[in-house]
Amino acid sequence: AIGDEVFGILNLNSSNGGGALQQYSVGETEALIKKNQQLLVMQMHQHLDGLRQVNIDSSTSVFIPGGSGGVGHFAVQIAGIRGAKQVITSASKDDGIQILKEQYKLKDVINHAKDNAVERVLELTQGQGADIVYDSTYLESSFAKSTQTVKEGGSWIVLGAFAEKDSKEAKSVAERKAKVVHADLARYWLGPERAQMKTLVQDA
Structure with a gap:
């Protein structure tokens, strides 16, 4: 309704009627939802999007750098x-570790901040590495x-548009004969899965 506060992702393709000008913008109704207290759930769904693309069971080891952060937790x-x-994770501050x-x-x-994370993960996994690594830090230094x-x-799961083909990260993962998995909510707004988003938020 007119006056409602909404949340979504804008299609900035001007040839398709999208775009923004100062405080005004044009968005497709299918890509918008009414703003409410459940929006925090959407952040969780972004992480679910990454983890739902991999198999996790009682034999799986998972490493999540930055587990005390807004995404990692x-x-x-x-x-x-x-x-x-x-579940192996890392942090640099005492309160986060606690x-x-x-x-x-x-x-x-x-x-x-004190230990070599690569060496510790390999040690904890008997030298094999983790079955699933979910790096949600957005930091190239962490990706390396x-x-x-x-x-x-x-x-190896990453948020957003990092680790695209021929990137350093993609090549490093390929050298380990592993695969890159992208977690990205944008496809729920602008891709064929967007009809699922309102259901995800409403059911949360």
């Missing part, structure tokens, strides 16, 4: 709920390390 919980055998250990009950928490921790034949 969802991912470590989802991996545990999905039944992962081992939360991960005490509140989220994670045993394998690496202090990446986390791509070295994925097991041969495993999956």
